[in-house]
Amino acid sequence: MVQNAQDAETRPFWDGIAAGELRLQRCADCGSAIFYPRSVCPNCFGDRIDWVTASGRGTVYSCTVAHRAFGEFAEQAPFTVALVDLDEGPRMMTRIVASEQVGIGDRVELVITRLAADSPEVPCFRVVGR
Ligand SMILES: [Zn+2]
Numbered sequence: 619m620v621q622n623a624q625d626a627e628t629r630p631f632w633d634g635i636a637a638g639e640l641r642l643q644r645c646a647d648c649g650s651a652i653f654y655p656r657s658v659c660p661n662c663f664g665d666r667i668d669w670v671t672a673s674g675r676g677t678v679y680s681c682t683v684a685h686r687a688f689g690e691f692a693e694q695a696p697f698t699v700a701l702v703d704l705d706e707g708p709r710m711m712t713r714i715v716a717s718e719q720v721g722i723g724d725r726v727e728l729v730i731t732r733l734a735a736d737s738p739e740v741p742c743f744r745v746v747g748r
Pocket of ligand 1: 645647659662664
């Protein structure tokens with residue numbers, strides 16, 4: 619069983635996933651959207667951090683196809699791993715699912731899924747436009 623790295627700092631993120639939402643932090647001082655969860659804004663070092671629900675939309679910044687994998691992911695290859703620029707700003711490493719072709723600049727939307735039967739649900743994306 620793969621465990622989520624849940625603690626007080628990340629719990630709102632995982633609660634969002636369970637509710638079918640991608641939640642990000644937003645700095646109350648400078649307005650920056652923040653991902654991954656943390657207690658201090660990486661832009662202004664402010665500590666007034668709120669949680670917001672993201673649009674779940676973004677653009678592929680970069681992607682690659684993994685033709686070989688190991689462990690629980692071995693039988694899923696080939697699969698696409700991507701860096702997605704969320705519309706709110708942060709760049710997220712993720713998996714592209716349910717998409718025949720993926721390219722830089724493709725528009726994507728959130729798909730919350732389990733990548734293995736005994737793994738936690740995680741935010742992935744699918745292509746919705748080029
Ligand atoms: Zn800030």
